[in-house]
């Protein structure tokens with residue numbers, strides 16, 4: 279099966295999940311203002327698997343925060359036509375994988391994976407069942423009872439992917455999910471994200487510094503000084 283082409287029939291793949299029109303995000307005011315994102319217009323569709331590349335400070339995280347609904351634009355407009363409105367706080371609509379440690383230390387792997395579902399109101403047994411299935415699909419069924427401190431960095435990131443999978447979102451947003459991993463583990467995490475997107479027929483947008491990881495996705499967008507250069511070859 280060709281990666282990035284298996285998100286279902288054409289109409290489903292083309293469904294717009296997020297649409298940004300002339301979006302800008304400025305931090306601060308006056309002389310100290312930083313324009314992190316400016317004049318960005320783009321659409322993320324359900325069949326998209328997009329790597330966002332660009333130098334440090336180019337606006338990748340800001341763009342993903344805007345797409346996830348975690349942050350608001352200073353000007354411009356964001357709609358989530360395929361997600362039924364702002365997705366932030368709705369793990370079953372949009373799942374986010376962050377670059378750093380994101381697991382809660384006192385909870386074992388199974389409970390960490392089930393937590394967003396339980397918080398979203400799913401029955402606890404059902405949440406755990408879906409979490410166990412998701413851990414199985416990332417090859418971590420045997421580690422369900424471990425605490426986060428007993429995991430390697432790569433294993434912890436695979437748990438973060440399982441947590442997204444368990445919630446079955448329509449959009450997966452990953453902000454530098456491999457930043458702290460060696461190349462073998464990084465490739466494994468990116469492939470798991472791609473497999474998750476295919477399995478869920480979900481859109482995937484991932485920020486990365488790493489050209490090798492970006493190259494694993496079929497579409498690359500590049501950011502430079504807050505501007506989005508869509509479809510450009512990855513060069514950073």
Ligand SMILES: Nc1ncnc2c1ncn2[C@@H]1O[C@H](COP(=O)(O)OP(=O)(O)OP(=O)(O)O)[C@@H](O)[C@H]1O
Pocket residue numbers: 305306312313314332333334335336337338339340341487
């Ligand atoms: N909360 C904030 N307050 C002020 N400036 C900020 C804030 N967050 C980000 N910035 C600035 O906005 C710009 C874009 O930052 P952003 O984190 O989006 O870039 P990035 O491409 O994700 O960087 P990195 O690859 O280093 O994570 C940078 O100049 C950064 O310093």
